[in-house]
Amino acid sequence: MVETTTFPRQVSGTAAAGEAPPGGYQFYLTEAHHPQNGTLLGFWLYLMSDCLVFACLFAAYGVLGREYAGGPTGAELFELPLVALNTTFLLISSITYGFAMLQVQQNRIAGTQIWLAITGIFGAGFLAVELYEFWHLIHQGAGPHRSAFLTSFFSLVGTHGLHVTFGIVWLIVLMTQVARHGLITANKRRLMCLSMFWHFLDVVWIGVFTFVYLMGSLP
Incomplete structure (x- = not known):
């Protein structure tokens, strides 16, 4: 206090x-x-609002996910090995961020920076695979304008990818702050907020992987 x-x-x-x-x-x-835990409470409220955003996108996909308009279906487009690789990158990044928070609790700046950098690398790998998937789909003529199914797919997966992008930018900013000011109380609080955000994106992606890719690959 x-x-x-x-x-x-x-x-x-x-x-x-x-x-x-x-x-x-x-x-x-x-x-x-500064009220005790005021920032964390405010960030929890933000995450709840983000839950509503993704809930709307999932609901839209649930309604439009079978509206192919004579175009390709998910079973014809999705490459599950590629998506599995993408999922592995993001889940590993969540584990490495947990290691970074353990270093934060021990006030080890070098260890914190190393694990944050590894987290950023896996996050960037996730984005690279996702961008390749989008490019490949558009190159096949399966862009977001092709059908309602593809519109809802690109909206949901793209919004998640945009969140990961902002998360990586936030990660780089925090690494700079830690390098300049160390593990002060404010930086620990910011790292905790980013930790909640990053794990939240993992949970959302598990829903995307199951609801969009696995169920979408069924005939």
Whole structure:
């Protein structure tokens, strides 16, 4: 809990609206006031709003996922070995981020930076495979404009990929902050928020892998 020092100051004269009465005291905060766990609570609220976004995208795919408009189906397009490789990259990145947080708890800057860098590499590998998949589908004429199925597919998977992209940018920024200022309280709090965000993306991807790719590959 943040301790705040206050200094009383006696006020004389006539008080204006909202000010201390004559002869009363006004107190001045000498340090920034930050409620305990306020940032984490706010970030949990953000994640809940993000859950609603993905819930809408999953619902749209559930409605439109069989509307092929005479075009290719998921069973004809999806390459499960490639998607399995992609899934492995993201799940391993979640494990490596957990190792980074263990280093944070032990106040080891070098170890934290190493595991964060490894996490970023696996995240970048995930994005590279996903971009290749999108390029391959569009090259086959199966772009988002081809059918309602492909529109909902690109919307859901693309939104998740965009989140991973922002997560990697955030990761790089935090690595820079840790290199400059060390594992101060603010940086530990930010790393914790990114940890929740990264694991949240893993959970969403498991839903995408199961609901979109595995079920979509069925005849």
